[in-house]
Amino acid sequence: MKFFIDTANLDQIREAQNLGVLDGVTTNPSLMAKEGITGRNNILKHYVDICNIVDGDVSAEVIATDYEGMIKEGEELAELHPQIVVKVPMIKEGIKAIKYFSDRGIKTNCTLVFSAGQALLAAKAGATYVSPFIGRLDDISTDGLNLISEIRLIYDNYGFETQILAASVRHTMHVIECAKLGSDVMTGPLSSIEGLLNHPLTDIGLAKFLADYKKGN
Numbered sequence: 001m002k003f004f005i006d007t008a009n010l011d012q013i014r015e016a017q018n019l020g021v022l023d024g025v026t027t028n029p030s031l032m033a034k035e036g037i038t039g040r041n042n043i044l045k046h047y048v049d050i051c052n053i054v055d056g057d058v059s060a061e062v063i064a065t066d067y068e069g070m071i072k073e074g075e076e077l078a079e080l081h082p083q084i085v086v087k088v089p090m091i092k093e094g095i096k097a098i099k100y101f102s103d104r105g106i107k108t109n110c111t112l113v114f115s116a117g118q119a120l121l122a123a124k125a126g127a128t129y130v131s132p133f134i135g136r137l138d139d140i141s142t143d144g145l146n147l148i149s150e151i152r153l154i155y156d157n158y159g160f161e162t163q164i165l166a167a168s169v170r171h172t173m174h175v176i177e178c179a180k181l182g183s184d185v186m187t188g189p190l191s192s193i194e195g196l197l198n199h200p201l202t203d204i205g206l207a208k209f210l211a212d213y214k215k216g217n
Helices: 010-019 029-034 040-051 067-078 092-103 116-125 134-139 144-158 172-181 190-197 200-215
Strands: 002-006 024-026 057-061 084-089 108-113 129-132 163-166 185-188
Touching: 002 010, 002 190, 010 040, 010 190, 024 185, 029 040, 040 057, 040 067, 057 108, 067 084, 067 092, 084 092, 092 108, 092 116, 108 116, 116 129, 116 144, 129 144, 134 144, 134 172, 144 163, 144 172, 172 185, 172 190, 185 190
Parallel strands: 002 024, 002 185, 024 057, 057 084, 084 108, 108 129, 129 163, 163 185
Antiparallel strands: none
């Protein structure tokens, strides 16, 4: 299972990279704005800065919602760096754009996916990644993890190579459950990854080891 971090914060990306388990980054206009990154040129530069920190794929989102606009923006993003994955919304024009990019060897991430049918269309169009937003489904009393299970079954049935990228991951148990269901990738805040480190018995055991060591010295 690949671990992506969902942020535009360079310090957090560096921290996750230094942990040694980071496989990539996802971000979006909202996360860019949260870090004070505005204006097209600044956003493009920030994507390159992220690519220079991590070794894996970096999803960069198009803003346009029309086919021609998405193609223009996507090609510009793809030229920024070999690690860039063009992030395209799950809409009719987005599916057309994903097919266009796929035919030209440009990696894509189909975002804002909330149903198995949408995920099936994205895979048929050749998306590299599909991003079901499990946390947002949980927010409206729908089982986001069940969607991961449905997509996994469909993709396995037909041998689709599109990777399931569990998005809107909110906490550590989301990570564990997605791993159990066979999600190829998760993306979430740094806290959801670091939370995997924690267990009270580890803390108790380490404290005892250290205390016993001190007794003998």
